[in-house]
Amino acid sequence: xxxxxxxxxxxxxxxxxxxxxxxxxxxxxxxxxxxxxxxxxxxxxxxxxxxxxxxxxxxxxxxxxxxxxxxxxxxxxxxxxxxxxxxxxxxxxxxxxxxxxxxxxxxxxxxxxxxxxxxxxxxxxxxxxxxxxxxxxxxxxxxxxxxxxxxxxxxxxxxxxxxxxxxxxxxxxxxxxxxxxxxxxxxxxxxxxxxxxxxxxxxxxxxxxxxxxxxxxxxxxxxxxxxxxxxxxxxxxxxxxxxxxxxxxxxxxxxxxxxxxxxxxxxxxxxxxxxxxxxxxxxxxxxxxxxxxxxxxxxxxxxxxxxxxxxxxxxxxxxxxxxxxxxxxxxxxxxxxxxxxxxxxxxxx
Amino acid sequence: xxxxxxxxxxxxxxxxxxxxxxxxxxxxxxxxxxxxxxxxxxxxxxxxxxxxxxxxxxxxxxxxxxxxxxxxxxxxxxxxxxxxxxxxxxxxxxxxxxxxxxxxxxxxxxxxxxxxxxxxxxxxxxxxxxxxxxxxxxxxxxxxxxxxxxxxxxxxxxxxxxxxxxxxxxxxxxxxxxxxxxxxxxxxxxxxxxxxxxxxxxxxxxxxxxxxxxxxxxxxxxxxxxxxxxxxxxxxxxxxxxxxxxxxxxxxxxxxxxxxxxxxxxxxxxxxxxxxxxxxxxxxxxxxxxxxxxxxxxxxxxxxxxxxxxxxxxxxxxxxxxxxxxxxxxxxxxxxxxxxxxxxxxxxxxxxxxxxxxxxxxxxxxxxxxxxxxxxxxxxxxxxxxxxxxxxxxxxxxxxxxxxxxxxxxxxxxxxxxxxxxxxxxxxxxxxxxxxxxxxxxxxxxxxxxxxxxxxxxxxxxxxxxxxxxxxxxxxxxxxxxxxxxxxxxxxxxxxxxxxxxxxxxxxxxxxxxxxxxxxxxxxx
Numbered sequence: 001x002x003x004x005x006x007x008x009x010x011x012x013x014x015x016x017x018x019x020x021x022x023x024x025x026x027x028x029x030x031x032x033x034x035x036x037x038x039x040x041x042x043x044x045x046x047x048x049x050x051x052x053x054x055x056x057x058x059x060x061x062x063x064x065x066x067x068x069x070x071x072x073x074x075x076x077x078x079x080x081x082x083x084x085x086x087x088x089x090x091x092x093x094x095x096x097x098x099x100x101x102x103x104x105x106x107x108x109x110x111x112x113x114x115x116x117x118x119x120x121x122x123x124x125x126x127x128x129x130x131x132x133x134x135x136x137x138x139x140x141x142x143x144x145x146x147x148x149x150x151x152x153x154x155x156x157x158x159x160x161x162x163x164x165x166x167x168x169x170x171x172x173x174x175x176x177x178x179x180x181x182x183x184x185x186x187x188x189x190x191x192x193x194x195x196x197x198x199x200x201x202x203x204x205x206x207x208x209x210x211x212x213x214x215x216x217x218x219x220x221x222x223x224x225x226x227x228x229x230x231x232x233x234x235x236x237x238x239x240x241x242x243x244x245x246x247x248x249x250x251x252x253x254x255x256x257x258x259x260x261x262x263x264x265x266x267x268x269x270x271x272x273x274x275x276x277x278x279x280x281x282x283x284x285x286x287x288x289x290x291x292x293x294x295x296x297x298x299x300x301x302x303x304x305x306x307x308x309x310x311x312x313x314x315x316x317x318x319x320x321x322x323x324x325x326x327x328x329x330x331x332x333x334x335x336x337x338x339x340x341x342x343x344x345x346x347x348x349x
Numbered sequence: 350x351x352x353x354x355x356x357x358x359x360x361x362x363x364x365x366x367x368x369x370x371x372x373x374x375x376x377x378x379x380x381x382x383x384x385x386x387x388x389x390x391x392x393x394x395x396x397x398x399x400x401x402x403x404x405x406x407x408x409x410x411x412x413x414x415x416x417x418x419x420x421x422x423x424x425x426x427x428x429x430x431x432x433x434x435x436x437x438x439x440x441x442x443x444x445x446x447x448x449x450x451x452x453x454x455x456x457x458x459x460x461x462x463x464x465x466x467x468x469x470x471x472x473x474x475x476x477x478x479x480x481x482x483x484x485x486x487x488x489x490x491x492x493x494x495x496x497x498x499x500x501x502x503x504x505x506x507x508x509x510x511x512x513x514x515x516x517x518x519x520x521x522x523x524x525x526x527x528x529x530x531x532x533x534x535x536x537x538x539x540x541x542x543x544x545x546x547x548x549x550x551x552x553x554x555x556x557x558x559x560x561x562x563x564x565x566x567x568x569x570x571x572x573x574x575x576x577x578x579x580x581x582x583x584x585x586x587x588x589x590x591x592x593x594x595x596x597x598x599x600x601x602x603x604x605x606x607x608x609x610x611x612x613x614x615x616x617x618x619x620x621x622x623x624x625x626x627x628x629x630x631x632x633x634x635x636x637x638x639x640x641x642x643x644x645x646x647x648x649x650x651x652x653x654x655x656x657x658x659x660x661x662x663x664x665x666x667x668x669x670x671x672x673x674x675x676x677x678x679x680x681x682x683x684x685x686x687x688x689x690x691x692x693x694x695x696x697x698x699x700x701x702x703x704x705x706x707x708x709x710x711x712x713x714x715x716x717x718x719x720x721x722x723x724x725x726x727x728x729x730x731x732x733x734x735x736x737x738x739x740x741x742x743x744x745x746x747x748x749x750x751x752x753x754x755x756x757x758x759x760x761x762x763x764x765x766x767x768x769x770x771x772x773x774x775x776x777x778x779x780x781x782x783x784x785x786x787x788x789x790x791x792x793x794x795x796x797x798x799x800x801x802x803x804x805x806x807x808x809x810x811x812x813x814x815x816x817x818x819x820x821x822x823x824x825x826x827x828x829x830x831x832x833x834x835x836x837x838x839x840x841x842x843x844x845x846x847x848x849x850x851x852x853x854x855x856x857x858x859x860x861x862x863x864x865x866x867x868x869x870x871x872x873x874x
Contacts, residue, residue, distance in 0.1 A: 185734055187732045190720075193710075197710045201701070202710065203669055204667070204699060205722045206694075206721075207690065207722075
């Protein structure tokens, strides 16, 4: 390996190009408005961004397995509503948290079950549950008051701090580390990648593809539930339509980070970096006095630019390192393998 | 041994060199093709045939060298340049769109349109049909076939559609890359007829093949490549398989047949204990009341034409597809097959057909491809993958099976076909199977890798395993198997036992005849 190939390999790692882009974007915003990196501003925007980062990580699991989950946004909204309702009804904070997470779990199980047992397209199933969860939140918010709830315990999850850093930040970091470990180091993670690369080939190699895919929807649901709990904690009140559209931000963030929609490629930290990129852009625009009506246009352009940038970087690395099939095949036989041929026996004549 | 000077050559390739990132894929390659000849390109995996074809087809640009067609020097920079000069390539991978009709596939990207001037948006299927009708008929495609979606056709018909598509625009030179892969014996012969017909139409053919026995009586000239260089060209009538093998691999064919006789399985003893038994297994209409048993130390061959249910049988045994009735017994105990993972745990393993799509997990490394069927073996506490022991195991297989790769962490898709197949066999062996099923184990790999895979199968059986081998090539089945079952329309229609003994008595032709007759459904003489 020649010098420079090490650098190329690092650049080719999923998420690295976008992480470099993120650092550049942060530096630019810091120059434009020096308050950008002030601790209070950072903790504020992280607190806002963490719920979406959680569902980004959840949906990244589904996408790595070659699937898609559109229900996560409204499920997070419904979970937030359920948490507020539970706490407002006088239940202790831990129970409220459990109610929120369990709401996500239920949706994950239903999605996974219908998709894997009946073999129905995941896009359709999760589009349906997106509507069901959104509708349930509307019904819930019309029947019970989801505002003005006095719940200091719940609020402390996002508004309190531990060792000087917001508690929600710790929660998120622990979740990210655990999920990264699950994806990259465990038997489940490996089977998930195999499933995403080719579910047919994985099945023939003895991977129980249906169970793997079921599990990804459960993970996605549970993380949407956790996102809902943090939303409830930060907002203290929930309106109908909360969470709608979050799924697209989450999917865009994951893809921006290098999680391939074709499946089989990606990582948790890459998805987080992609999600952070979108959150950072919004924060930077806000601090620079850009009218919020333009945010969605900028976000859209950023997604396209970012993905093009990332793929070009990957392609460059691939071209430098691999060169193409035939070359590799020659490289694999380092010339005149007479010795190895000698032990290969006769040819049909 | 230089390329013979051919003053009447139509296509002349001179001094073509192609390097990828320091690796030389082609070095100073020469080739000359005469008008209306069938010109075979031979060489092991990685010899440079595919790269040369890609250069001629405009898929890759050469670093050095010239290409001359009818005395005119060509600059081929992209596929459309090649087409414009009448050079058409039928790649090994079919490039048809299954949902489109034959006609639409033939004209894909070159559609004829009708409509008012400036608004010619309507496909003019009438004119298109007229244009290819007679050509298609020559190749056995009816008017109705032209209107049917290609996805409904079998392998041969798809191949024929590709050829008609190539001919519709009157090529001077047609390049066929492994055109017989995926075809049955009789389909091969029909394709050869078509190739002769093409030669008679004054088209020159460049034909890449791994099957040396196909050349004789068909190809006019053969050019051999080794390690990216031209070894030489010979008239096919002046050569022999042994001679060609020597040129391809650089040593005498007699030296290749070293320690082992490739012609006949060794064991002529009584079979061992029964390992796997199927009783009246049916699955919808594709499998009907199949009963069979496999024993330790035995290679059981499964023959049959395409659609006879061979692959379906393998998938049913592995629990990939659910059976509708019947039972499967392993080591005398009935197993309810629900999923392949359960069958792998119980000691079954399978090397699937269509390695590229169903065998390898292309984006994963060699080590990851080996461990995937038995991750328990390389994990701590049953769920954390230990990458160190995973790599160590892969390294053992790399050495013991001579998988040619510098690094077990390389992506499997970068290996040659033969080495990929060895990795898939390693994956299966890593599960310590008692029964190993091979579905078309040597499809698309070169002769030397084929011998290696055959030896792996024999070694597995000699160590007490039981193997089931499915192959379209009857010769391969006879070489390997102790016993062959013949399938037709989802049923077992016959059994040929004692094949090693028959071969020892020089009764090869009789065995072959019985298998072919049973598979085709003719009465056995």
